[in-house]
Amino acid sequence: MPHSKAEPKMDRKDKLFIINEVCEMKNCNKCIYFEGKKKQDVYLWVSNVPKGPSAKFLVENIHTMSELKLTGNCLKGSRPLLSFDKNFDSEPHWQLLKELFIQTFGTPNHHPKSQPFTDHVFTFSIEDNRIWFRNYQILEEDGSLAEIGPRFVLNPIRIFAGSFGGATLYQNPHYISPNDYRRALKRQKADRYTLRVEAKEAAKMRKPEITYDLDPTDLVFNTVTQEDFQKNK
Numbered sequence: 001m002p003h004s005k006a007e008p009k010m011d012r013k014d015k016l017f018i019i020n021e022v023c024e025m026k027n028c029n030k031c032i033y034f035e036g037k038k039k040q041d042v043y044l045w046v047s048n049v050p051k052g053p054s055a056k057f058l059v060e061n062i063h064t065m066s067e068l069k070l071t072g073n074c075l076k077g078s079r080p081l082l083s084f085d086k087n088f089d090s091e092p093h094w095q096l097l098k099e100l101f102i103q104t105f106g107t108p109n110h111h112p113k114s115q116p117f118t119d120h121v122f123t124f125s126i127e128d129n130r131i132w133f134r135n136y137q138i139l140e141e142d143g144s145l146a147e148i149g150p151r152f153v154l155n156p157i158r159i160f161a162g163s164f165g166g167a168t169l170y171q172n173p174h175y176i177s178p179n180d181y182r183r184a185l186k187r188q189k190a191d192r193y194t195l196r197v198e199a200k201e202a203a204k205m206r207k208p209e210i211t212y213d214l215d216p217t218d219l220v221f222n223t224v225t226q227e228d229f230q231k232n233k
Helices: 018-025 092-105 178-206 226-232
Strands: 030-037 041-048 054-063 079-084 118-127 130-138 145-147 151-162 165-171
Touching: 018 030, 030 092, 041 092, 054 092, 079 092, 092 118, 092 151, 092 165
Parallel strands: 079 118
Antiparallel strands: 030 041, 041 054, 054 151, 118 130, 130 145, 130 151, 151 165
16 A cells, blocks of 8 residues: 555554554554464454544455465555445444545545556455455456455454544454364364264173173084095194
8 A cells, every 4th residue: 555654563562552652653544453463363453543443353364465376466556446345334333344444445645655546456345244355456447357465354353432442332243263263173173082982982882792602512413524624634
């Protein structure tokens, strides 16, 4: 995004409210903050600085441009089109997120670092209570596109009234934290192991420990032929 300003990594011990001060020093009124936890979970904050609102997401299914090796490309400093599907107008919290994305990802008019043309599209689609992000290059005026990347999925967690905090305006009832998800997977594997052990024990219980009683007199009238004698040798 041509209107963005990068900032070095924050210390883990720092409070999120410090980001508001950093944005004020950089003369920014919107902020995108990536927060990593446990070296495997990535969270995304999108905030309207300094008064809010702000939204927190869990970033899922991240695929980078180098990983996908897609054919699309765009010029540095070009302006993106923002495309939203109709589901963003269905409920108030989606409408709020749509407006927050427009103000954050949209390049302001006459920005000094932006070029006066548009050659790519940011698409935001809602599916399974998640926001799917794609970035496409505009190939021709007829609307043909080629994906540039990256691609990822945003799982909404909460929307706050303030910037990086405050009263909760919306909480996703379908959200499951990564820790709970991993815990459920471990419990499922443990249950499968328990069922396997129980099945082995049940098989042992069903297996008879002694054979049927044989009557030795049943073998009295068995005759041994010459062929049987040669085989037993």
